[in-house]
Amino acid sequence: xxxxxxxxxxxxxxxxxxxxxxxxxxxxxxxxxxxxxxxxxxxxxxxxxxxxxxxxxxxxxxxxxxxxxxxxxxxxxxxxxxxxxxxxxxxxxxxxxxxxxxxxxxxxxxxxxxxxxxxxxxxxxxxxxxxxxxxxxxxxxxxxxxxxxxxxxxxxxxxxxxxxxxxxxxxxxxxxxxxxxx
Amino acid sequence: xxxxxxxxxxxxxxxxxxxxxxxxxxxxxxxxxxxxxxxxxxxxxxxxxxxxxxxxxxxxxxxxxxxxxxxxxxxxxxxxxxxxxxxxxxxxxxxxxxxxxxxxxxxxxxxxxxxxxxxxxxxxxxxxxxxxxxxxxxxxxxxxxxxxxxxxxxxxxxxxxxxxxxxxxxxxxxxxxxxxxx
DNA sequence: AGCGGTAGAGACAATATGCCGCAGCCCTTG
DNA sequence: CAAGGGCTGCGGCATATTGTCTCTACCGCT
Numbered sequence: 001x002x003x004x005x006x007x008x009x010x011x012x013x014x015x016x017x018x019x020x021x022x023x024x025x026x027x028x029x030x031x032x033x034x035x036x037x038x039x040x041x042x043x044x045x046x047x048x049x050x051x052x053x054x055x056x057x058x059x060x061x062x063x064x065x066x067x068x069x070x071x072x073x074x075x076x077x078x079x080x081x082x083x084x085x086x087x088x089x090x091x092x093x094x095x096x097x098x099x100x101x102x103x104x105x106x107x108x109x110x111x112x113x114x115x116x117x118x119x120x121x122x123x124x125x126x127x128x129x130x131x132x133x134x135x136x137x138x139x140x141x142x143x144x145x146x147x148x149x150x151x152x153x154x155x156x157x158x159x160x161x162x163x164x165x166x167x168x169x170x171x172x173x174x175x176x177x178x179x180x181x182x
Numbered sequence: 183x184x185x186x187x188x189x190x191x192x193x194x195x196x197x198x199x200x201x202x203x204x205x206x207x208x209x210x211x212x213x214x215x216x217x218x219x220x221x222x223x224x225x226x227x228x229x230x231x232x233x234x235x236x237x238x239x240x241x242x243x244x245x246x247x248x249x250x251x252x253x254x255x256x257x258x259x260x261x262x263x264x265x266x267x268x269x270x271x272x273x274x275x276x277x278x279x280x281x282x283x284x285x286x287x288x289x290x291x292x293x294x295x296x297x298x299x300x301x302x303x304x305x306x307x308x309x310x311x312x313x314x315x316x317x318x319x320x321x322x323x324x325x326x327x328x329x330x331x332x333x334x335x336x337x338x339x340x341x342x343x344x345x346x347x348x349x350x351x352x353x354x355x356x357x358x359x360x361x362x363x364x
Numbered sequence: 365a366g367c368g369g370t371a372g373a374g375a376c377a378a379t380a381t382g383c384c385g386c387a388g389c390c391c392t393t394g
Numbered sequence: 395c396a397a398g399g400g401c402t403g404c405g406g407c408a409t410a411t412t413g414t415c416t417c418t419a420c421c422g423c424t
Contacts, residue, residue, distance in 0.1 A: 085318060085326065090269045091283050094276040101273050103318065103326055135331045137347040142320050149317045158401055165319040167382050172403070174380095340370055349413055354372070356411095371420080380411065389401080 003029040006115075007051040007069070009039045009062055010081075019052070022108035036065065043068050048076050050115050053098075055082035055089060066097045079115040081106070083148065105144035107136065146174065185211040188297075189233040189251070191221045191244055192263075201234070204290035218242060225250050230258050232297050235280075237264035237271060248279045261297040263288070267361055268329030285361070325361045328353070 006028045010016040016032055023030045031046060033039035035057055042048075043065070051069050053062040062080070069076055077100075080093040085103035093101050100114045136144075146164065153159045157175070161168040188210045192198040198214055205212045213228060215221035217239055224230075225247070233251050235244040244262070251258055259282075262275040267285035275283050282296045318326070328346065335341045339357070343350040 083317060085269055087267055087269055087272045087283065087285065090272050091276055094273055101269060103269060103323065135334070135345050136327070138324050138327060139347070141323065141327050145318070145320060145323050152317070156401075157403095163317055165321070168402090169383075169404090170381055338370075339372095350371090351373090351414075352412055358372095365424105367423085369421085372418090374416085376414090378411105378413075380409100382407105382409080384406085384408100386403105386405090388403090391398100391400085393398085394396095 003027060004049040005029045005031065005046065007039065007042060007046075007048040008032045009034075009036075009051065009057065009065065010054040011035060011057050012054070019108060019111070023112075026108075026112065036060070036062065039065050040068060043072050047073050049073070051076060051078045052111065052115060053078065053080050055080050055093070056084060061089075063093060063096050063098075066093075070097050077115055079111065081111065105136075105141060105148060110135070142174075146171070150175075185209060186231040187211045187213065187228065189221065189224060189228075189230040190214045191216075191218075191233070191239065191247060192236040193217060193239050194236070201290060201293070205294075208290075208294065218244065218246060221247050222250060225254050229255050231255070233258060233260045234293060234297060235260065235262050237262050237275070238266060243271075245275060245278050245280075248275075252279050259297055261293065263293065265360065266329075269326050270330040270333045274333070322361070325356075328356065332357075 006023055008016060008019060008023070008030055010019065010032070011034050016034070020030050020032055028050075031042050031048070033042055039053075039062070048069065051065070053065055055061055055063070066078055069078055078098045080090075080098045080101045081104060082089070082102075083104040085101070090101040100117075102111060102114045106114075146160070149163055150157070150160045153163065157171055158168050161171040164171065188205055190198060190201060190205070190212055192201065192214070193216050198216070202212050202214055210232075213224050213230070215224055221244070230251065233247070235247055237243055237245070248260055251260055260280045262272075262280045262283045263286060264271065264283075265286040267283070272283040282299065284293060284296045288296075328342070331345055332339070332342045335345065339353060340350055343353040346353065
């Protein structure tokens with residue numbers, strides 16, 4: 001049978017490259033778009049089984065892509081991914097038809113399982129346990145997130161600490177420690 | 183015309199009393215239930231226009247009430263209210279058919295407007311609102327992640343602690359605290 | 365009844381964090 | 395040039411959070 005086709009809409013260079021490789025490696029076919037217009041073109045020409053949308057693309061959100069995707073293929077599954085997660089946007093995304101919503105940082109396995117998993121617990125029958133992966137530890141998650149934000153602010157520790165709402169001294173101390181193994 | 187009828191499902195004595203009064207004062211008819219069974223009885227005998235459900239009722243969640251409510255009156259609007267808000271539970275609630283999701287503390291006006299608010303999708307497209315661009319604090323991220331994993335393991339605290347590689351006692355203590363505002 | 369898993373909570377030591385202050389460095393600006 | 399103003403690294407100390415261990419209790423199963 002054909003490979004399943006995933007649409008990845010993400011404006012972060014590094015992340016989209018890594019993610020694309022991870023998906024290809026898992027034997028999916030991947031199309032990538034860096035903005036809404038590119039995405040719309042792809043949606044017109046191709047039928048996608050899945051879509052991974054970064055919520056904020058430069059100026060606006062990717063929520064406008066949900067309708068076209070569902071229209072093109074009503075059985076496609078859509079995952080909204082964002083580094084700026086909030087309950088409000090999550091609620092909005094789901095109402096608009098997204099199938100799941102995930103906060104970054106998340107690794108490829110998490111993303112994939114959020115995309116594919118049947119999150120509807122009401123019919124929680126015998127689940128094929130094959131997809132049971134272990135979640136990131138809180139330490140690891142914290143480390144990843146700190147690195148990401150730090151990078152976003154060009155290594156400025158003071159600014160990063162403010163954004164993270166933690167004390168600069170605390171961030172400084174955390175950074176002196178080693179990255180967490182797992 | 184008749185007063186609109188609201189079902190309030192809430193196990194906190196004080197809060198439900200205050201809320202009931204606030205709603206009555208705004209000229210709604212209010213029925214109150216402190217647990218799932220009471221609520222189901224009321225749903226069988228009455229048609230509700232609105233429902234305000236506290237997510238955590240003692241041991242269980244109130245999500246099981248969504249289906250009966252919608253069945254009884256498909257055009258009713260359902261608001262999920264919780265003191266332990268997280269993206270995971272919000273996504274789940276909306277998928278199950280809730281119309282909105284709100285974190286406590288919230289005053290009567292907030293609750294009411296979340297309940298009756300017109301979630302018109304047309305304004306979602308033009309919606310600039312992308313100004314909410316600050317990364318999550320590490321605390322908030324941690325809370326969200328914990329909720330997600332906990333949900334994945336059906337609320338099993340011991341197992342979640344193991345997966346998260348944190349001490350069960352620590353997780354236990356974290357869960358007793360309130361989620362971080364932002 | 366006994367076993368194994370889970371949950372809640374007390375107690376106390378080991379760590380981590382918040383919050384001070386200080387000094388050194390680069391900028392920009394008057 | 396001197397005076398801010400922001401950033402960094404770090405010492406010290408009070409307070410908060412964890413890790414650990416221990417007990418009790420509540421299932422569900424055999």
